Amino acid sequence: MKRVSAKACSNVALLKYWGRTDNKLRLPANNSISVNLTNLISQTSIEEADGDEVIIDNQIQKGKAKERVVKFLDLAGGKGRVKCKVVSKNSFPKSTGMSSSASGFAALAGAVNKFFKLGLDERELSILARKGSGSACRSVPGGWVRWNAGSGDKSSLAETIFPKDHWELVILAVVVSDKVKEVATSKGHELAQTSPYFKARLAIINSREKEMIRAIEKKDFDFLGELGEREMFEFHAIVMTQKPGLFYWYPGTVEVVHKMRQMRRKGTKVFCTINTGHNVFVFCLPRYKKAVLAELKKLGCVQEVIENQVGGGVKIVI
Amino acid sequence: MKRVSAKACSNVALLKYWGRTDNKLRLPANNSISVNLTNLISQTSIEEADGDEVIIDNQIQKGKAKERVVKFLDLAGGKGRVKCKVVSKNSFPKSTGMSSSASGFAALAGAVNKFFKLGLDERELSILARKGSGSACRSVPGGWVRWNAGSGDKSSLAETIFPKDHWELVILAVVVSDKVKEVATSKGHELAQTSPYFKARLAIINSREKEMIRAIEKKDFDFLGELGEREMFEFHAIVMTQKPGLFYWYPGTVEVVHKMRQMRRKGTKVFCTINTGHNVFVFCLPRYKKAVLAELKKLGCVQEVIENQVGGGVKIVI
Numbered sequence: 250m251k252r253v254s255a256k257a258c259s260n261v262a263l264l265k266y267w268g269r270t271d272n273k274l275r276l277p278a279n280n281s282i283s284v285n286l287t288n289l290i291s292q293t294s295i296e297e298a299d300g301d302e303v304i305i306d307n308q309i310q311k312g313k314a315k316e317r318v319v320k321f322l323d324l325a326g327g328k329g330r331v332k333c334k335v336v337s338k339n340s341f342p343k344s345t346g347m348s349s350s351a352s353g354f355a356a357l358a359g360a361v362n363k364f365f366k367l368g369l370d371e372r373e374l375s376i377l378a379r380k381g382s383g384s385a386c387r388s389v390p391g392g393w394v395r396w397n398a399g400s401g402d403k404s405s406l407a408e409t410i411f412p413k414d415h416w417e418l419v420i421l422a423v424v425v426s427d428k429v430k431e432v433a434t435s436k437g438h439e440l441a442q443t444s445p446y447f448k449a450r451l452a453i454i455n456s457r458e459k460e461m462i463r464a465i466e467k468k469d470f471d472f473l474g475e476l477g478e479r480e481m482f483e484f485h486a487i488v489m490t491q492k493p494g495l496f497y498w499y500p501g502t503v504e505v506v507h508k509m510r511q512m513r514r515k516g517t518k519v520f521c522t523i524n525t526g527h528n529v530f531v532f533c534l535p536r537y538k539k540a541v542l543a544e545l546k547k548l549g550c551v552q553e554v555i556e557n558q559v560g561g562g563v564k565i566v567i
Numbered sequence: 568m569k570r571v572s573a574k575a576c577s578n579v580a581l582l583k584y585w586g587r588t589d590n591k592l593r594l595p596a597n598n599s600i601s602v603n604l605t606n607l608i609s610q611t612s613i614e615e616a617d618g619d620e621v622i623i624d625n626q627i628q629k630g631k632a633k634e635r636v637v638k639f640l641d642l643a644g645g646k647g648r649v650k651c652k653v654v655s656k657n658s659f660p661k662s663t664g665m666s667s668s669a670s671g672f673a674a675l676a677g678a679v680n681k682f683f684k685l686g687l688d689e690r691e692l693s694i695l696a697r698k699g700s701g702s703a704c705r706s707v708p709g710g711w712v713r714w715n716a717g718s719g720d721k722s723s724l725a726e727t728i729f730p731k732d733h734w735e736l737v738i739l740a741v742v743v744s745d746k747v748k749e750v751a752t753s754k755g756h757e758l759a760q761t762s763p764y765f766k767a768r769l770a771i772i773n774s775r776e777k778e779m780i781r782a783i784e785k786k787d788f789d790f791l792g793e794l795g796e797r798e799m800f801e802f803h804a805i806v807m808t809q810k811p812g813l814f815y816w817y818p819g820t821v822e823v824v825h826k827m828r829q830m831r832r833k834g835t836k837v838f839c840t841i842n843t844g845h846n847v848f849v850f851c852l853p854r855y856k857k858a859v860l861a862e863l864k865k866l867g868c869v870q871e872v873i874e875n876q877v878g879g880g881v882k883i884v885i
Binding site: 485492501 | 763764766770771796797804805807808812814817818819820822824
């Protein structure tokens with residue numbers, strides 16, 4: 250079998266995934282909603298090799314990082330599979346809260362589907378990607394995506410709820426540092442339920458989800474912004490209060506959040522959200538992009554801004 | 568009646584007061600625990616005048632700030648009271664999360680007690696101070712203080728649980744900005760119950776309180792630090808998730824918190840807490856003070872550090 254390459258977008262959740270009901274299968278504690286991001290891309294190739302080898306961003310992976318990929322290959326290709334060389338490149342810094350594992354495992358799932366001739370459809374591919382990294386299941390379909398938590402392996406998958414051209418939005422990935430975060434997302438998930446607030450969070454997720462879908466459907470930016478910001482704080486409140494508490498934010502994270510809140514109060518159609526990391530995702534209507542970029546660039550903490558639109562699903566490129 | 572002056576320390580809570588069951592009487596939703604701070608001082612004087620006049624930090628107060636003090640004087644001195652000039656000075660920046668209203672109203676309560684010849688004992692004075700500013704009731708008694716939420720006006724008061732010389736600790740008030748906060752604490756309290764996590768917080772306060780008292784009693788710094796930091800995050804999680812969400816932290820706040828967490832992980836006996844504001848309170852054992860100060864001074868965000876020990880109660884000075 251020849252080398253196969255696939256590309257996938259990273260995604261950013263507006264309704265966050267945090268906590269699992271099954272750590273091995275990566276079944277989430279709640280539904281989540283995200284958008285794919287056109288310019289946060291992982292390209293991943295797979296080819297036959299003498300032994301399993303995993304290279305991410307030009308670095309040969311060892312230990313747990315390698316194991317995670319090898320286990321995924323075993324899952325996809327079965328025990329008798331050929332040994333493989335997997336090479337993945339991200340167009341953006343990894344382990345900084347920009348979900349490179351989502352785009353990485355979605356691309357890998359796409360590549361192995363062809364490489365091992367699995368013949369999986371989009372729903373099945375989403376299920377497979379989920380087992381590599383939970384949020385990777387959301388990078389398989391395109392556009393605005395909803396991950397149904399489901400009741401088991403077969404029903405926990407992500408689907409497009411609105412196509413990528415449903416609503417023209419700008420999503421700025423604001424890099425305040427490319428330093429790798431101290432605690433991996435995957436580890437954090439396992440302790441979500443130790444937050445005293447976790448049950449209260451789960452109790453409101455369903456109504457939040459309905460409101461958010463309505464806001465996206467109606468293209469009601471103000472409402473989506475209000476919900477998105479509230480979700481950001483409620484989600485990080487869990488992260489900070491679990492045991493041990495995780496505190497992902499950097500000084501620059503806080504500076505960007507304050508600036509965007511300030512602009513929003515003054516009428517700019519902008520709001521932000523943060524994944525488990527220190528970098529910030531800023532959503533705005535296209536006509537406000539210039540003003541938002543100008544303000545971001547004035548902040549000393551901002552190292553880089555990657556402009557995105559709502560992106561499509563995973564694609565085979567070779 | 569001649570001019571009367573009183574002095575009171577500000578206090579910092581390790582078990583936080585947030586949310587009320589009665590806004591007018593300032594009855595808190597939960598018990599809280601604090602220490603008085605020797606070098607965050609308000610000195611407040613009262614004397615007869617032709618009309619009510621309130622001067623804080625050399626500024627003549629108008630509108631709501633003046634009204635709050637005038638209402639307090641009415642409460643203490645009765646409707647037929649003489650008109651008064653109240654002059655208050657803080658040794659530290661006000662409205663930045665360092666509880667100048669606690670020390671200010673405690674000092675004022677002490678002064679009016681003598682000025683109006685009320686003859687209140689410490690418990691009664693704590694009740695009176697509470698009606699000016701909730702946390703002021705904790706600045707009336709000395710040392711380590713517990714505010715019993717109580718079931719009504721007469722039972723909601725603060726008392727010393729350990730004297731100020733019980734445990735020699737250093738408490739550094741770290742000023743990252745003297746900018747006035749956007750939303751006053753008093754306003755924030757009223758909306759605490761709009762956080763989806765508020766009930767869950769109240770449900771754990773009692774066990775937290777017991778643990779904290781045990782940690783102080785046994786002078787178990789590690790345990791107190793763990794509880795204190797957890798409480799800081801759980802408290803700010805409520806503040807951020809109420810409606811509208813309040814986000815008091817500055818970039819510098821986050822920088823100080825990370826640095827102190829890092830030092831703690833490496834064995835330094837240090838931890839921090841934050842009130843409703845951006846400045847940070849750092850607790851450490853005396854033998855670590857030098858090292859902690861050295862690290863704080865390296866941070867560009869730190870404007871000033873005010874060193875404190877555990878302070879005493881309100882005192883008449885003239």
